[in-house]
Amino acid sequence: MLELKNVSVEFISASSVRAVDGVSMVLRDGSRTAIVGETGSGKSILMLSIMRLLASNAAISGEILLDGEDILKADRKRLQQIRGGIISYVPQGGGASMNPLLKVGFQVGEPLMEHRGVSRREAEKKSIGLLKFFNLGDEERLAKSYPHTFSGGMRQRAMVAMGISAGARIILADEPTKGLDEKRVALVTDTFNRLKDETLLVVTHDMTFAQKVAQDICVMYASQQVEYGTASQIIGDPLHPYTRDMISAMPENGMKYDDRGFAPSHEEDVKGCRYSQRCHECMEKCSEMPPVADVNGHKVRCWKYAV
Amino acid sequence: MLKRIIKKSLIAVLTVFAIVTVSFLMVRFMPGDTLIHLVGADRYYELLEDSPKQLEHIAELYGLNDPLWKQYLKYLKSIVTLDFGIAYSNHLPVLDNVLSCARWTLILSVPTFIIGGFLGAVAGVLAGWKPGGAFDRIMTPVMIFVNTVPTYCIGIIFLVVFAFKNGWFPVNGMTNGTSTGIARILDIMWHAALPLCLLVMFRTAGNFLLMKSNVSQVRSEEYVTTAYSKGLTEKKVLFRHVMKNAMVPYVTSLCMQLGSLLSGSMMLEVIFGWKGMGNLFYSAVNSRDYPTAQLCFMISAVCIVAGTLLSDIVISFIDPRVKDAIDEY
Numbered sequence: 001m002l003e004l005k006n007v008s009v010e011f012i013s014a015s016s017v018r019a020v021d022g023v024s025m026v027l028r029d030g031s032r033t034a035i036v037g038e039t040g041s042g043k044s045i046l047m048l049s050i051m052r053l054l055a056s057n058a059a060i061s062g063e064i065l066l067d068g069e070d071i072l073k074a075d076r077k078r079l080q081q082i083r084g085g086i087i088s089y090v091p092q093g094g095g096a097s098m099n100p101l102l103k104v105g106f107q108v109g110e111p112l113m114e115h116r117g118v119s120r121r122e123a124e125k126k127s128i129g130l131l132k133f134f135n136l137g138d139e140e141r142l143a144k145s146y147p148h149t150f151s152g153g154m155r156q157r158a159m160v161a162m163g164i165s166a167g168a169r170i171i172l173a174d175e176p177t178k179g180l181d182e183k184r185v186a187l188v189t190d191t192f193n194r195l196k197d198e199t200l201l202v203v204t205h206d207m208t209f210a211q212k213v214a215q216d217i218c219v220m221y222a223s224q225q226v227e228y229g230t231a232s233q234i235i236g237d238p239l240h241p242y243t244r245d246m247i248s249a250m251p252e253n254g255m256k257y258d259d260r261g262f263a264p265s266h267e268e269d270v271k272g273c274r275y276s277q278r279c280h281e282c283m284e285k286c287s288e289m290p291p292v293a294d295v296n297g298h299k300v301r302c303w304k305y306a307v
Numbered sequence: 308m309l310k311r312i313i314k315k316s317l318i319a320v321l322t323v324f325a326i327v328t329v330s331f332l333m334v335r336f337m338p339g340d341t342l343i344h345l346v347g348a349d350r351y352y353e354l355l356e357d358s359p360k361q362l363e364h365i366a367e368l369y370g371l372n373d374p375l376w377k378q379y380l381k382y383l384k385s386i387v388t389l390d391f392g393i394a395y396s397n398h399l400p401v402l403d404n405v406l407s408c409a410r411w412t413l414i415l416s417v418p419t420f421i422i423g424g425f426l427g428a429v430a431g432v433l434a435g436w437k438p439g440g441a442f443d444r445i446m447t448p449v450m451i452f453v454n455t456v457p458t459y460c461i462g463i464i465f466l467v468v469f470a471f472k473n474g475w476f477p478v479n480g481m482t483n484g485t486s487t488g489i490a491r492i493l494d495i496m497w498h499a500a501l502p503l504c505l506l507v508m509f510r511t512a513g514n515f516l517l518m519k520s521n522v523s524q525v526r527s528e529e530y531v532t533t534a535y536s537k538g539l540t541e542k543k544v545l546f547r548h549v550m551k552n553a554m555v556p557y558v559t560s561l562c563m564q565l566g567s568l569l570s571g572s573m574m575l576e577v578i579f580g581w582k583g584m585g586n587l588f589y590s591a592v593n594s595r596d597y598p599t600a601q602l603c604f605m606i607s608a609v610c611i612v613a614g615t616l617l618s619d620i621v622i623s624f625i626d627p628r629v630k631d632a633i634d635e636y
Contacts, residue, residue: 053532080538089536096529100628101551111537146627162537 002027002050002087002170002199007062009042009049017266019045021223022062025216027170032200034214034231036207036246038263042223043203047172050201051089052079066170084111088163090156090173097159098147104158105131105143111166123165130161134191153184157191164198171195173202177209189213207250211235219243222263222274229298239300241279273303308630312620319616326608330601331382335375342366347595392598394591401598404587405606411481412571412583414499419506420568424561426507427514432553434515435522436545446515453512458505462578465501476501479580502579506572510564517560521553528552555626559618566614570607 009020020042027033035043049060052071064071066082074082083089088111091097098107108130109123118126124143131139134157147155156176163171173192177185185206192200192213204210210217210231217234219227219242227240238244248256260278264270272287273279279286285303293305343351346365354362366372369392370381385391391401430450434443453461470478477483477498486494525531526549534548571585580586584603591599623630 048532051536053535080540082538083536084538089533091529091533091536094529097533099530099534099548099552101555101626102547110534110539114538114543146631148628148631159533162533166537 001029001065001067002201003063003065004046004050005063005065007046007049007060007064009045009054010059010061011055012057012059015267019058019223019266020049023218023220023225024062025218025225025228027199027201029169029199030197031216032214033202033216033218034210035201035203035218035220036205036210037220038205038246040222040263040266041220043205043220044174046220047089047174047201047203050172051083051087053083053089081115084166084168085115086168087170087172088166088168090159090163090171090176092156092175092178094152094155094179095148098155100147102146103144104147104150107147108143108158108162108165111162111168115166127161127165130165131158134158134161134194151184153180153187156180156184156188160188160191160195164195169197170199170201173200175203175205177204177206185209207235207246208252219246222270223266224274224301225292225299226275226302227298227300229300233298237298239295239298239305240275240302241281242275245278273301308623311623315616315619319612322612323609326612327383327386327605328379330605331379335378342369342371347597391602394596394599401602404599405584405602408571408582408584408587409569409606411581412569412576412585414481414495415503415506415576415581415583416568416571418503419510420561420564422507423510423514424564426511428518428554428557430511431515431518432522432545432550435519435553436526436549438519438523443519447519450512450515453508454516458509458572458574459578461508462502462505462575465505466578469501479578481581499581502572502575502581505575514557514560518553518557521556522549525549525552555622558625559622562618562621563611563614565617566610566612567607569610570603 004023004025007020007023008018011017011019023042023046025033035046037043045054045058048054049058050064050071052060052074054060060072062072066086071079071082098104103124105124105127106120108127109118109120109125112118112123112126113120128139128143131142136142136154136157142150142154142158147158150158160171160173160176163173176188176192180188189209189212192202200213202210202213214231217227217229217231218225219234219240221242227234227238227243234243235247238247245257247253260280264274264277270277271289273282273290276282276286281304283303288303290301290303291306292299292301293307295305342362342365346354346362351362354365370378373381389402391405393399394401394404397404430442430446434440434446437443466478470476481498482491482494531544531548534544539547569584570588571583573585573589575581576583576586577589584606588600588603588607590596591603
């Protein structure tokens, strides 16, 4: 089980920037959670902070508990065991996500060599099987090919294969559908749905994709978690005005969209609810920061539901 | 791939051909009598007064009375037969002069290439891997200083401090001319020590800055984050993922440096009286010894073309993206 308790990330420089502000969530074994939100909401930073892969000027506070063990207190050696061995990070399948000078088969099998002591030849052989599992087609040739010969969708599926190659039981995927067309999004969705035993945490700004792969959804806005509940609660009965606006902007809901500007930047000092500037249900009370309310296990940060 | 290499080689040959042609036309179209450029101004006027017949004979020898196309064919033939004329500085065949100087230049340039290439790469990787660390903070300003200060400034300072004042090294020359066998080798090494030290310093500085920038750039690439996320040790991330990629532009630069092995460092060779190609070219230009300058210029140009061709071929073997682009081309 992976549990995030009040996790915040601050980048220390001339002026400190808080990129993630007090996020809490529980990933039970085998659960599937999606973090949704617009660009700059802190989703990817939160994911990288779980892997402790942020730049050295990032200060992470709170607790990230892996079966009770705080990852934030793990030393370098323990971190190397966790990364790829227990928790896998699947980056966006863009052109720069794989080493351009190494064959895909080697890169997919690399965690196996590192964590399971498997020889290079054996790891490359197993990587063919993994690529087959995700149905890439002509896998033996693909394993011997270089990443630049792959399409975005193929690269993304190969990255997922890489993520599970050493038997990691928690998979963190960062925007796996970014820049892909509908057909390829369907292929990537199928790839994630083939993972049956692994715990999945996926960051996306694609609500439709989140709905298809996740049981739980966490909505983030301007570095804060504004709503957290099951997928049916979030999609079927959204509580936070931001979530409601986001759902009505989905293509299947007619892409209804009010142009009320963008989320405040990290540098902007917003008093009270961060969505208040764009919220059409804004009240006087919203000038103060709302607490997180629990509505039948459905968590929401909005004054409308605060007792 | 082979087809592409052949195509690139043909382009290189054509480039060399163009250089040779430009070099031929330059002399013919320079203001004044072409003979002035071929025998030197002093000798030209001397011969014009004392023995115009000999001048006529030289003009006949170079075929200057023939039509231009005939002269050109003759010129091409002389290049193919390695007959580059007589140097009017010492009246010896130009080729003999150049070969003798090339030997001395290689004594300096080959160790510079190897030591400077190695030291620059190692120091650059160390500084680029931990930017802002103690090594980076000390080395970067020093290397920028060495790389930007003109060669002759540091050269003269070295000469004053280590040769004139302390007498640890000879002031100039390549050998004392009397020793033989191992003693001669040691003597040459002693004479080469100062210019070699300086050349290695400059080459290391340039290579350091290039490698440092490559490593700093590569370490922030997404695939390096991916490599860390697999649980790889720092050493494996550095050697397997960062260095491999950072080496691509570095190898290109080394190939280009290989192309300049024979041109020598003009300033340092002049300062240290090292009779290499740089010094030869400098004296040839100064004394208007056109045949010598022409061959030096041609060798330098051919080496650069060869270096570029070599870098194209080597990179296509290292980087599969380049290889595929070449195959598709």
